[in-house]
Amino acid sequence: MRKSKKNKIIYYLLLVVVVFLFWTVEYYLLPSLSKDANEARATLPAWVLPRADASAVVTHNYYTLEYSELHEQARWVAYALTRSHLTSDDRRRPYFEEDPGVKTFSADWRNYRNSGYDRGHLCPAGDRRFSEAAYNETFYTSNISPMKSDFNAGVWNRLEIQVRNWARKYDSLYVITGGVLRRGLPAIGYEGVTVPRLFYKIVVRQNGKDLEAIAFLIPHGETSQPLETFRVSIDRLEEETGIDFFESVPDSLESKLEEGVKDTYWPF
Template structure:
């Protein structure tokens, strides 16, 4: 990780904390489980990418910053139907094969003093095993202090789920603060 800059996710507070209530009408191609926007859908609210490395996964989209070895933002749709209490076995983090330059190795976090903070939370993707597992790609994590990850970040995730349950559908954009002056972790080249 070439001592890449850490993101201190005070992240653009679940950025644009949700482009509220989008009409879940017929726009876009529906998928067999009808619980997420397909990549051919009309999710036209993506932020600008400063890296030109936009990666579309089945259940979220991100802009990857090789310089910082993490996503500059992650965007996804959260529907009321996504809010399942299903218990799933937590997989190991793995590298994102869609990142041309290779995403960071999860081992960079070892003894760094930081936790692996999901940008698209696993808790928002419990409606299917595939969706849940997809959140464990290293392109979807950002270094976070444990108190932040288990504290304010967790409360924001819970509040977002509350809004999705109440309002039926949200578009969520999250990201870290990518700044070259912040400390770095890892030793990847």
């Protein structure tokens, strides 16, 4: 009898410990993880998003884009990049998938097969290693564009690394990027995915009450020239792309931002 009673006491003690552990995880650990994940999403302020066809805009958890059905890729991709996003977490590379948010269906990844072009990221996977969900989201085909390997692994990669360095320095940045899409450009695959001849990137930071930006327009090819070579004004990008950037920013600030971008200080 005594042995049986002792076993029951041990059993009840173990049960209390297990219940306590589950309660601790549920009320302390899981809410903390959920909070971190939500903060990492860093919702984009409205002024970051360019003027767009609302029906073609797709808002994901970790970036927003406007999809061009004509060119089978995004006209622009916009996302936030903070110091906390920059981790070296090892992630298993997933397969590319069609974007479920694109009503007209995004391009099939098979368009790129044997095309001679990389599936080049616009919002880099390397900027989204902080979360498996965020990382996987960058592999939607709406977030890729045909890129030559020496461009994708060369100057484009150098620019992505430089943007991360600025995020470490300034903490919070907003990035808008894409290929310059026009009629008459070459295309690949059975769906006719346009191959841009130029790619652009805008990086913006808040400096007190002011906004400071730097913009790049880079020919699609191999180059060893320094990144500073490709700095342009946002006005120039608007001419090239036909996109109205920062339309909701007050006119006086917008003019200063778009015309004077070449004079702002961004250390390389």
